[in-house]
Amino acid sequence: MACPTKRGVVLVADDDPVMRLLMLQMLGQVGLDGVEAEDGARAVALMRELRPDLILMDVDMPNMDGFAACKAIRDDAAGATVPIIMVTGGDDIEAVTNAYEAGATDFVSKPINWPILGHRVLYVLRASDAIARLRIADAQNRAVLAAIPDTFFRLNRDGVYLDYERGHDAGAGLSDSDCVGRHITEVLPREIAERLLEQMENVLATQQIRSVEYELLRGGSAQHFEARLVATGPTEVLGLVRDISERKRTEEQIRRLAYCDSLTGIPNRQAFLETLERELHRSKMGNKKFAVLFMDLDAFKRINDTLGHNVGDHLLQLVSERLRETTRPSDMVSRGDQATNLARLGGDEFTILIPDLERVEHALNVAHRVKEAMRRPFLIEGNEIFVTASIGISLFPEDGDDCNSLLKYADTAMYHAKNCGKNNAKLYSSSLTMQIMSHVKLEVGLRKALGNDELYLLYQPQFDVHSTEIVGVEALVRWRHPERGVISPTEFIPLAEETGLIVPIGEWVLRTACSQARNWQRQTRRSVRMAVNLSAKQFKDENLSQIVLSALHETGLDPRFLELELTEGTLMDDAKATLATLEQLRRIGVYLSIDDFGTGYSSMNYLKRFDVRALKIDRSFICGLPQDSENAAITRAIIAMAHGLKMVVVAEGVETGEQLVLLQQYGCDLVQGYHLGHPVPGDSIAQKLVGVVQAAG
Ligand SMILES: Nc1nc2c(ncn2[C@@H]2O[C@@H]3COP(=O)(O)O[C@H]4[C@@H](O)[C@H](n5cnc6c(=O)[nH]c(N)nc65)O[C@@H]4COP(=O)(O)O[C@H]3[C@H]2O)c(=O)[nH]1
Structure with a gap:
């Protein structure tokens, strides 16, 4: 017979001393201690005093009968849970009913089967112990559930709520009367309810925890929830629902920080790449086309350098604002999520994605609209700032089928647009890559050209209109490329300017031309003025006057015989700095x-x-x-105006005798052009000069 580890105490209440004795003996045999009470009142008093583990209570007793004693014990907090076994008369069914009504746990009938009673007592003690432990566990569970802010519910396999307890963080959520006994689809929106039911099936099948996130509209704003489902039996799940709106807000803020350009508030490179990736996938699945536009502001660096970074930043904000307005119309975006179609990659580079492209013209139209939008002046700190934009376009699937290539090709096309004179929009084509490759090759070649002696000068004579004598020459550079042959300066000078190579090349031209002019003087005893082109980059080089001085000094050429040719653009670019440089050159005594x-x-x-x-x-x-009478009028006006300012006028590109005669009539001073002489090597000019001397002699 199993015995409890601690010896239990049983209170035996009976007015018959023989019965009490027998009971105490029976208890002793099953390892329990007994205490006696001769009537109901005494039993109640001993219960309070000794707190027995079980009470065996006879029904018929003087003073207070068993029913009354049982009730009194139950009414007392100390006796509310103690197991009470009533001892009733033989077939007294009414007594049994009364016993349960009075709060008895169990009953035995007389005559008593003593060995069975011992087992019965032990069983009731064990059951009572289990109930006590359950009661503690239940209290603990309730305490835990009360301490956590979550709402919890129980659902049966059919999806009907068995229980619903609103968490103290749930605010004005549902209550148990909204839920208990109802099907989940009657309580929650169908889509959410179905997801929960699906996960519930998973939980029941795997006995593992699953969670479902969903969103509900409450009081006009969205609230986010996470429900964790755990199986509490083969056909039941417990759900814990937590309001995760705050976490979602934080996540959204982090997302915004990671995906937004902090200066302009529009999506950044990372966001754009992800959008592009999604669009690529969508377009591949749906057999659709899209375009990537890559926009770069022309001369943004100059604005930043001259007006300062604050103005530059402000300009970028206004540009993104204008782009946002321009890319808003419905033809741009066929889906809701338009904000991410525009992004700033960094610096002054912006990208636009045009999904569901039906015709290429569509992309060109958007590019045109963007270009036009950029042309309107931007008002910053009271200044009107004018910018233009260059745009490159790549197309899916024509140009590439991965994000990196599409972005790279749009960028390449943008560079091409810039090279074609800025304020331009160009579509990518594979031949562009070839062009750019050859551009790069040319640049590599040009870097070596000086050291390899591949550059040389030709000289084009300038004549006095009246005396038809050579009074000067213009030095014009050529590049003898080892593979391509002679390359025109119109092709490589812009490249030299772009790469800064124009400074060393220009210096070489200057020294070579001065040295040539001095040689002619020595050979022919004739002095002609040597004109040399100066690019804007050279003109801005702070060592310019030093270089000019040293070229004159080394060759011994008189400054009067050196003419520096500048374009209008170079002069007007920065009038203040120009004046200072011109003053230095004037002091040297060269001709401008x-x-x-x-x-x-x-x-x-x-x-x-x-x-x-x-x-x-x-x-x-x-x-x-x-x-051309208009050009004739302009030519005459220029000559008159220049003479008014005491300047000499040279006409370039004289190709016919008629033009020469006309220019003579207009009073032009000097002429230059194929009609009078092509650019030729230095020796040919020397012969011409000697010829003139001989003819004169
Ligand atoms: N159609 C026509 N063209 C004529 C006629 N007469 C002369 N030309 C061409 O007109 C250009 C005059 O030079 P530019 O206006 O200074 O224009 C020059 C100049 O801006 C630049 N360049 C040439 N050499 C140098 C240099 O050493 N340094 C710099 N910075 N630029 C240079 O390259 C441009 C082109 O030079 P080129 O190809 O040598 O072309 C030369 C010359 O060959 C004519 O009757 N008809």
Whole structure:
């Protein structure tokens, strides 16, 4: 017979001393101690005093019968849970009913089967012990559930709520009366309910915890929840629901920080790449096309450098704002999520994704709209700032089928647009890559050209209109490329300017030209003025006057015989700095002229202050003469104006005798052009000069 580890105490209440004795004996045999009470009142008093583990209570007793004693014990907090076995008469069914009503745990009938009673007592003690432990566990569970803020519920396999306890963080959520006994689809939106039911099946099948996140609209705003489901039996799950709105808000903030450009508030490179990746996947699945536009502001660096970073930053904000407005129309975006279609990759680079592209013209139209939007002035700190944009476009699937290639090709096309004169939009084509490759190859070659002696000069004579004598020459550089043959300066000078190579190349031209002019003087005893082109980069080089001085000094050429040709653009770019450089050159004593006059904007006022000695009328005005009356009028006006400012006028690009005669009539001073002489090597000029001397002699 199993015995409890601790010896239990049983209170035996009976008015019959023989019965009490027998009971005490029976208890002793099963390892229990007994205490006696001769009536009900005494039993109640001993229960309070000794707190027995079980009570055996006879029904018929004097003073207070068993029913009354049982009730009194139950009414007392100390006796509320103690197991009470009532001892009733033989077939007294009514007594049994009364016993349970009075709060008895069990009953035995007389005559008593003593060995069975021992077992019965032990069984009731064990059951009571288990109930006590359950009661503690239940209290603990309730304490835990009360301490956590979550709502919890129980669902049966059919999806009906068995229980619902609203958590203290749930605010104005559902209550148990909304849920208990109802099916989950009647309580929650169908889509959410179905997800929960699906996970519930998983939980029951695997006995593992699953969680479901969902969103509910409450009081006009979205609230986020996470329900964790755990099986509590083969057909039941317990759900713990937590409000995760705050966590979602934090996650959203972190996402925004990671995916938003902090300056402009639009998506950043990372966000764009992810959008592009998604679009690529979507377009591949749906057999659709899309375009990537890559936009870069022309001359943004200059704005940043001259007006400061604050203005630069402000400009980028306004640009992104304008892009946002421009890319808003419905034809841009066929889906809701339009914000991420526009992004700033960094610096002044922006990208736009055009999904569901039906025709390429569509992408070109958007590019055109963007270009036009950028052309409107931006007002910053009271200044009107003008910018233009260059745009490159790549297409899926025509140009590539991965994000990196599409972005790279749009970038390549953008560079091409810039090279084509800025404020341009260009589509990518595979031949572009070839072009760019050859551009890069040319640059590598140009870097070596100086050291490899591949550059040389030709000289084009300039004649006095009246005496038809050579009074000067213009030095024009050529590049004898080892593979491609002779390359024109119109091809490599822009590249040299872009890469900064123009500074060493220009210095070489200057020294070579000065040395050539000095050689002619020695050979022919004739002095002609040597004109050398100066690019804007050279002009801005702070060592310019030093280089000019040293070239003159080394070759021994008189400064009067060196002419520096500048374009209008170079002069007008930064009038203040220009004045200082021009003043240094004037002090050296060199001759200054303006090349390609009429093609840019120059202020006459400045020209006077700059102490420029000659204007070269651009050949685009001369080539239409004499038929083109408009150009004729412009040419005459330039000559009159230059003479008014005491400047000499040189006409470039004279190709016919008629043009020469006309220019003579207009009073032009000097002429240069194929009609009078092509650019030729130095020796040919020497022969011409000797010829002139001999003819004169
Ligand atoms: N159609 C036509 N063209 C004529 C005629 N007469 C002369 N030309 C061409 O017109 C250009 C005049 O030079 P530019 O306006 O200074 O224009 C020059 C100049 O801006 C630049 N360049 C040439 N050499 C140098 C240099 O050493 N340094 C710098 N910075 N630029 C240079 O390259 C440009 C082109 O030079 P080139 O190809 O040598 O072309 C030369 C010359 O060959 C004519 O009657 N008809």
